[in-house]
Amino acid sequence: MSRIRRTAERIQAEIQDPDSRITRTEKENIAAMHGKIVKGIAGFYYVHIVESGVYECKAKGIFRRDGIKPLVGDDAEIEILDEKEKEGNIVRLLPRKNELIRPAVANIDQALIVFAVTEPKPHINLLNRFLVTMENREIPVVLCFNKTDIAGNPETDELKEIYAACGYPVLFTSAREEKNIEDLKSLLRGKTTAIAGPSGVGKSSLINLLQSEIRMETGSVSRKIARGRHTTRHSELIVLGDDSYIMDTPGFSSLYIDDLQKEDLKYCFPEFLPFEGMCRFNGCSHIHEPGCAVAEAVEAGRIHRIRYRDYVDMYHELEERKRY
Numbered sequence: 001m002s003r004i005r006r007t008a009e010r011i012q013a014e015i016q017d018p019d020s021r022i023t024r025t026e027k028e029n030i031a032a033m034h035g036k037i038v039k040g041i042a043g044f045y046y047v048h049i050v051e052s053g054v055y056e057c058k059a060k061g062i063f064r065r066d067g068i069k070p071l072v073g074d075d076a077e078i079e080i081l082d083e084k085e086k087e088g089n090i091v092r093l094l095p096r097k098n099e100l101i102r103p104a105v106a107n108i109d110q111a112l113i114v115f116a117v118t119e120p121k122p123h124i125n126l127l128n129r130f131l132v133t134m135e136n137r138e139i140p141v142v143l144c145f146n147k148t149d150i151a152g153n154p155e156t157d158e159l160k161e162i163y164a165a166c167g168y169p170v171l172f173t174s175a176r177e178e179k180n181i182e183d184l185k186s187l188l189r190g191k192t193t194a195i196a197g198p199s200g201v202g203k204s205s206l207i208n209l210l211q212s213e214i215r216m217e218t219g220s221v222s223r224k225i226a227r228g229r230h231t232t233r234h235s236e237l238i239v240l241g242d243d244s245y246i247m248d249t250p251g252f253s254s255l256y257i258d259d260l261q262k263e264d265l266k267y268c269f270p271e272f273l274p275f276e277g278m279c280r281f282n283g284c285s286h287i288h289e290p291g292c293a294v295a296e297a298v299e300a301g302r303i304h305r306i307r308y309r310d311y312v313d314m315y316h317e318l319e320e321r322k323r324y
Ligand SMILES: Nc1nc2c(ncn2[C@@H]2O[C@H](COP(=O)(O)OP(=O)(O)O)[C@@H](O)[C@H]2O)c(=O)[nH]1
Pocket: 146, 147, 148, 149, 150, 173, 174, 175, 176, 177, 198, 199, 200, 201, 202, 203, 204, 205, 206
């Protein structure tokens, strides 16, 4: 576990401390009409309530009283105005676990990073940048390589080799042949997941498979969400199940490590951690120092060469950027 992540978990625990201002009975009420904002458009917020569906809500007074603008992903308490028309008011937002700016979304539990095994051939350097971005933001990652139906063994084996030591859950799927979709579903269950990856790798195809059976159960979801489908693109959570949500995040590619110091880059490579503190020099950058345990692990095949190469690349990039 990285230092950054430990700090993040401590902060998160503090945020999640029971709010002393909310009494027990109030908390029970929140649980009773508690939902998640899945979409916001033109002053309306669409709040999904488990087993009830999606309510079109206004957020009167919330912003004025608490100074907070509701975000997609926010857990909200709503007051139902019209059950038949599925309309309500957001009366309170629950404390946020985290918040991303671009795309604007709250309470993301994990990122599902999708690349194709082939067509398009995976851009490993780009993938490693995605992973660094997520590590830097303390967002747990699930890695998914899609299109196994058109890939040969050498391609999948190389990817397995590169990512085996990194500690991420790695899945190989075929949306076309519906292979390993159940495994993917179980990794998403009960969570709010942001899906990211280059275009053409099968993200939309996977999302369609994930929600197909559930779409019927939550018929009201599609009815409410269908409105405004063709307007400007906003962040939107797709309801996969009672408490599982997924968001297609085209903006994720532009998030790359804006706020990362070169000294912190090494903490974004989980497979370096066993060797942290074992180098000859304190504060070793693992770039050029003699007696570097990370460089030795690369030589010994315990850290993949390609991952290390990209670490060195990104390190120099961060160093360069400082000079301008
Ligand atoms: N062979 C194969 N093609 C796939 C698979 N998943 C998606 N595709 C195709 O790849 C193309 C891009 O898929 P899409 O879901 O739109 O990718 P996105 O841009 O990541 O959302 C489409 O032509 C899909 O039919 C797969 O598992 N195997």
